Amino acid sequence: MIMDREAYSGHLDRILNHLNQMADSAKTDVTHSAKRVILSGSVCGFSNIYQIVESTSARIVADDFCSGLRYTQCMVPIESDMIPAIAGRYLDRGVCPAKHQGLTSRSDSLIQLAQKHRADGVIFLLLKFCDPHAFDYPWLKSQLDAAGIPAMLAEIEDQQASEGQLKTRIEAFVEML
Amino acid sequence: MTAYYIDAKTAADTGKKVAWITSSGPVEPLIAMDVIPVYPENHGTMIGASKMGVDLCEKAEAMGYSRDMCSYARADIACSPTNGGPIGGLPRPDMLVCCNNICGTVLKWYEIQARYYDVPLFILDTPVIHTTFSEAARTYVRHQVADYIVFLETCCQKKMDRDRMAEVGRLSIQEQKLWQSVLDTAVNRPAPMSAFDAFFHLALIVTLRGTQTAIDYYTLLLQEMRERIDAGIGAVPVERWHLLWDNLPVWYKTKWLSDTFASREACLVADTYTSAWCSSLQYMDETDFLTSMADGYSRIYLNLGVDQMADTVIGMIDHYGVQGLVMHSNRSCKPYSLGQYDIQKIVQKKRGIPTLIIEADMVDARNFSEAQIETRIDAFMEMLTP
Numbered sequence: 422m423i424m425d426r427e428a429y430s431g432h433l434d435r436i437l438n439h440l441n442q443m444a445d446s447a448k449t450d451v452t453h454s455a456k457r458v459i460l461s462g463s464v465c466g467f468s469n470i471y472q473i474v475e476s477t478s479a480r481i482v483a484d485d486f487c488s489g490l491r492y493t494q495c496m497v498p499i500e501s502d503m504i505p506a507i508a509g510r511y512l513d514r515g516v517c518p519a520k521h522q523g524l525t526s527r528s529d530s531l532i533q534l535a536q537k538h539r540a541d542g543v544i545f546l547l548l549k550f551c552d553p554h555a556f557d558y559p560w561l562k563s564q565l566d567a568a569g570i571p572a573m574l575a576e577i578e579d580q581q582a583s584e585g586q587l588k589t590r591i592e593a594f595v596e597m598l
Numbered sequence: 599m600t601a602y603y604i605d606a607k608t609a610a611d612t613g614k615k616v617a618w619i620t621s622s623g624p625v626e627p628l629i630a631m632d633v634i635p636v637y638p639e640n641h642g643t644m645i646g647a648s649k650m651g652v653d654l655c656e657k658a659e660a661m662g663y664s665r666d667m668c669s670y671a672r673a674d675i676a677c678s679p680t681n682g683g684p685i686g687g688l689p690r691p692d693m694l695v696c697c698n699n700i701c702g703t704v705l706k707w708y709e710i711q712a713r714y715y716d717v718p719l720f721i722l723d724t725p726v727i728h729t730t731f732s733e734a735a736r737t738y739v740r741h742q743v744a745d746y747i748v749f750l751e752t753c754c755q756k757k758m759d760r761d762r763m764a765e766v767g768r769l770s771i772q773e774q775k776l777w778q779s780v781l782d783t784a785v786n787r788p789a790p791m792s793a794f795d796a797f798f799h800l801a802l803i804v805t806l807r808g809t810q811t812a813i814d815y816y817t818l819l820l821q822e823m824r825e826r827i828d829a830g831i832g833a834v835p836v837e838r839w840h841l842l843w844d845n846l847p848v849w850y851k852t853k854w855l856s857d858t859f860a861s862r863e864a865c866l867v868a869d870t871y872t873s874a875w876c877s878s879l880q881y882m883d884e885t886d887f888l889t890s891m892a893d894g895y896s897r898i899y900l901n902l903g904v905d906q907m908a909d910t911v912i913g914m915i916d917h918y919g920v921q922g923l924v925m926h927s928n929r930s931c932k933p934y935s936l937g938q939y940d941i942q943k944i945v946q947k948k949r950g951i952p953t954l955i956i957e958a959d960m961v962d963a964r965n966f967s968e969a970q971i972e973t974r975i976d977a978f979m980e981m982l983t984p
């Protein structure tokens with residue numbers, strides 16, 4: 422979000438190579454039997470969540486964060502008139518839940534994401550006092566339940582999650598998957 | 599109000615349609631279309647005043663809603679499946695009309711109810727006016743007003759009668775002027791009414807705006823206030839201090855707060871909350887109501903940037919001649935409470951009067967500590983100077 426574009430795209434190339442190598446070696450890795458989880462929620466200000474989840478027998482296969490997948494979703498078609506194209510992308514991508522985009526679009530896309538990545542479960546990581554996500558949560562949870570996808574909720578204050586407790590809860594959740 | 603709720607609750611028998619609408623939403627077209635408007639937020643005030651808030655909020659929390667969310671929303675969402683609250687739940691809506699000029703909360707709340715009742719939802723999106731109301735924003739909102747009429751015509755399967763619409767608009771403006779005159783009577787000494795009276799009399803300007811009933815009510819009320827002024831009757835027995843209230847009332851504690859201030863010889867003569875229902879009068883055009891709705895509904899107190907809010911507060915401090923400002927930092931209502939500390943600083947700098955911040959919640963009584971608030975009120979009263 423803040424890095425120089427030229428430098429960033431160089432890094433992206435290297436990361437892509439690295440990920441491809443990892444994917445090759447993963448074919449022989451035993452952890453492919455790991456539980457597959459998706460993280461969903463607001464801006465993720467608590468990056469330790471990745472280590473915490475992956476320190477259990479789970480692997481994070483996708484995310485639905487404001488600062489993750491939803492930030493990069495949809496391409497701006499570069500051949501067209503740029504201003505309308507950029508505006509169009511803002512309208513097309515999954516919006517922040519503070520804005521309206523239909524009554525079921527968020528649950529539909531979360532379930533699609535879970536199915537596409539064959540996820541075993543969803544972990545909601547919500548920032549305390551972020552109302553739009555807090556309002557959406559019961560509906561999303563009910564729709565995941567109906568689709569047979571277990572979910573858990575962790576509400577954290579920015580930067581201040583109690584890691585030990587969170588880890589215990591996530592372990593219990595992953596075990597149950 | 600009783601007649602209004604009976605009308606609303608029996609709408610299904612009389613063949614009338616019911617729309618749920620946000621408190622500062624564009625109600626006039628509904629009246630013109632003969633649709634009964636129902637206000638979940640007004641329902642919230644009744645829940646709060648009848649002290650049923652905590653129970654319903656807890657029910658919402660059991661449904662998965664966070665305790666940090668607006669208690670009007672929590673209480674209302676919990677009422678739907680339980681038929682709870684003082685009137686056994688609101689009548690089922692045929693449509694929902696949500697205007698986000700007060701907060702983003704109502705958008706999420708109405709999405710939830712639109713899914714629950716499976717009815718059409720109309721959203722009037724009024725961009726926040728941080729500094730000025732731009733031409734682009736005006737055009738954007740005007741287009742939506744046109745869409746709104748189409749939405750209503752589709753839901754009601756009839757055309758809007760434009761003459762009737764103009765008449766309702768005229769009544770609405772007349773009522774807002776009356777309401778402003780009622781509130782203005784509190785510039786007199788003694789003040790014939792206090793903010794606590796305004797909290798009570800507010801109900802009709804919210805729910806029956808654009809009807810003759812409301813006109814008759816406020817005409818009578820204004821007359822009564824004028825009689826009180828002539829007779830020198832004040833709202834509190836001894837009136838030494840005049841104060842301004844900011845934010846929503848604490849519905850389950852209005853009597854206690856009113857007594858507490860009155861016993862300290864203070865009258866809260868005005869407030870930023872009830873005056874919000876006439877705060878954009880200057881932008882409303884009697885001769886072209888529908889077009890002026892974009893400005894009228896966008897440029898209300900809660901949709902303004904903090905600097906403009908502070909200007910409004912300072913304007914009221916001067917107009918009502920108050921010696922102190924009491925701000926309710928309302929845990930439920932973020933748009934109202936977020937800028938308060940800044941407004942407090944601006945007021946202190948520009949007017950140098952004492953300010954008090956009371957931390958509470960309008961409906962959820964778990965966030966109210968009587969002893970603590972009483973101590974703070976006492977400390978504040980000592981700082982006042984004539």
Ligand code: SF4
Nearest residue numbers: 668700701703931932
């Ligand atoms: S958040 Fe504030 S403005 Fe919005 S519904 Fe709640 S009390 Fe009203």
